[in-house]
Amino acid sequence: MLKRAVAIAGVLLLATAGAATASMTASPDGQDPKLIVGGTLASTTEAPWAIALTNTESAEATGRWCGATLVKADKIITAAHCMIKPASTYTAIQGRPDLSDTSVGRTSKIKSIWIQPGYNRTDNRYDFAVLTLSRPITGVPVLPLETNPKADRKGVVPTVYGWGETQDTGPADTLEKLAVPDLGDATCLANQDYTANGYAAATNICAGYVEGGRDACQGDSGGPLVLNGRLLGTVSWGKGCAERGYPGVYAQIASAAKVLQAQLAG
Numbered sequence: 453m454l455k456r457a458v459a460i461a462g463v464l465l466l467a468t469a470g471a472a473t474a475s476m477t478a479s480p481d482g483q484d485p486k487l488i489v490g491g492t493l494a495s496t497t498e499a500p501w502a503i504a505l506t507n508t509e510s511a512e513a514t515g516r517w518c519g520a521t522l523v524k525a526d527k528i529i530t531a532a533h534c535m536i537k538p539a540s541t542y543t544a545i546q547g548r549p550d551l552s553d554t555s556v557g558r559t560s561k562i563k564s565i566w567i568q569p570g571y572n573r574t575d576n577r578y579d580f581a582v583l584t585l586s587r588p589i590t591g592v593p594v595l596p597l598e599t600n601p602k603a604d605r606k607g608v609v610p611t612v613y614g615w616g617e618t619q620d621t622g623p624a625d626t627l628e629k630l631a632v633p634d635l636g637d638a639t640c641l642a643n644q645d646y647t648a649n650g651y652a653a654a655t656n657i658c659a660g661y662v663e664g665g666r667d668a669c670q671g672d673s674g675g676p677l678v679l680n681g682r683l684l685g686t687v688s689w690g691k692g693c694a695e696r697g698y699p700g701v702y703a704q705i706a707s708a709a710k711v712l713q714a715q716l717a718g
């Protein structure tokens with residue numbers, strides 16, 4: 453049931469990005485749900501490799517759609533599930549913390565889209581896509597990939613970045629960051645809804661707050677989860693956002709490092 457709910461929510465939320473949605477449920481304990489959810493404002497100086505991926509078919513005025521990471525001057529990594537529209541409808545934007553301020557930042561259209569062949573819409577595994585930019589974003593620091601699967605371990609505290617849903621408690625479509633403790637695979641594997649939805653220790657990262665209140669959310673998908681200056685994971689899915697007992701699920705870069713690196717070489 454969750455599988456279906458998440459799949460539908462994902463498509464619906466992407467298709468109507470920014471609109472109030474079914475998954476914007478009340479937060480646990482009556483706390484206010486917060487930015488990113490629960491994050492703080494971030495600058496594109498501290499996160500120059502953070503890319504906003506907009507789409508002309510987004511319901512948001514800013515075109516907000518998904519996040520991505522600059523990993524080479526002409527390559528960005530995002531989520532496979534974000535790539536449901538023609539390539540010509542996407543724009544990659546660097547250096548624009550507030551998406552409505554079009555006076556700053558650099559943009560590029562998308563020349564080509566590669567979707568990780570192992571990506572499976574049913575179990576959501578290997579939720580990766582590599583996009584080639586028509587106009588390389590040069591002179592901007594890129595984020596190296598984490599290739600060691602052991603980097604994903606309980607107790608480390610990576611940071612997630614994104615322009616996604618704030619559940620109405622912060623500025624819309626503005627870059628936020630949030631430290632999300634790596635909870636270890638056991639936490640997500642203990643959740644039957646999550647195993648039913650395809651959570652896999654080898655390919656996913658379980659991170660966030662079991663008590664709820666802080667999490668990535670719709671519109672953050674594909675965006676970076678960063679640890680020690682490397683791209684540890686990308687925002688993939690979750691049940692709702694910031695709900696108690698349902699932390700964020702990220703796609704683990706190291707699990708696909710070989711094929712991803714091969715894409716960057718090309």
Ligand code: ARG
Nearest residue numbers: 668670671672673689690700
């Ligand atoms: N699937 C969502 C998107 O397309 C992001 C999901 C992240 N959800 C979460 N609760 N961490 O933007």
